[in-house]
Amino acid sequence: MAATKDPRPCSIADALALVGEKYSLLVLREVCLGNGRFDQLVRNIGAPRDVLAARLRRLVEAGILTKRLYSERPQRFEYRATQAGLELEPVLTTLREWGDRHLRKDTDPPMVVEHSCGSRLVSVVTCQACGGTVRHEDLTARPQAPGWTLSGPVTT
Amino acid sequence: MAATKDPRPCSIADALALVGEKYSLLVLREVCLGNGRFDQLVRNIGAPRDVLAARLRRLVEAGILTKRLYSERPQRFEYRATQAGLELEPVLTTLREWGDRHLRKDTDPPMVVEHSCGSRLVSVVTCQACGGTVRHEDLTARPQAPGWTLSGPVTT
DNA sequence: CTTGCAAAGTTGGGAAAACAAACCCTCACC
DNA sequence: GGTGAGGGTTTGTTTTCCCAACTTTGCAAG
16 A cells, blocks of 8 residues: 555555555454454454455465365354564554554553553653653664665754 | 444544555654654655545544644645654554564664664553553453453453 | 355456646846 | 746646445255
């Protein structure tokens, strides 16, 4: 999807090319919850069956999902996240965090995730090196490949 | 975009409805880098001008970007991220992280982000309560609203 | 044994987006 | 007064999306 011809070499664009199409991340949401069957996905996501079938094919060939047989006769399949797929969960987590915060200011979140430490998960993106919270103003972009033109940091 | 009729109340879906359309997150990438002018966006993202114009309108009315005048005569505009927009940066960060890791295994990342602590940013999603890394197997979903059906946790 | 139902898709046709290229408008500069 | 930049809009074509209906494989009931 995103930018067949993104003029820049960029892992964000590349990632979005795989999982940025409509419904793809919602498929991942469901699969991470254990709802990996076709009809469940159709019901829970609300996607047209043909579009969903196309997304699933794409995600499987990208190595994000696997299709596994859960019944021989009749043949029935189920989709599961691969390791790479599971590692996309942080994207879902940060999206949910943002949505809860900005789109439901005065409402309770419709879905709470509990961390193994016992408390409700409030996710924070941190720097592996220093452990500190990552804030926009603490970041500096350093292009490593040609194609990037920067206008320098912006102070809102 | 994502799911006008998502049968579930979900902040992920709601967030994607705003920023999940093609190019929207790439716009945010550019804007976060300070490249907020229309022609820059067209060049750097590779999107059709009309589509880009539509995305910008939508992001502005969603309160994620603002359009600001940077020259009176001739009138020239520039887009910037609002606070809500900047808070989407973690989504970009986790996407880049995933892309670097899974889509460029043996290549150097085309863009490195440096954290104010001095080292190259490797971002990790952590639990605010315990500070620990968030892993799939440590999470339990707790629906708070009707519409959710779970199949229980899955052990890959 | 044949009707009914479930799961997992596929097919066909119309509606909505995306795309590319050209065009427009305002100003600045030469 | 011609050229060019910036920030879009317009037009016509190509892709997607969307929906409903259909298919296939098997089990189960009547």
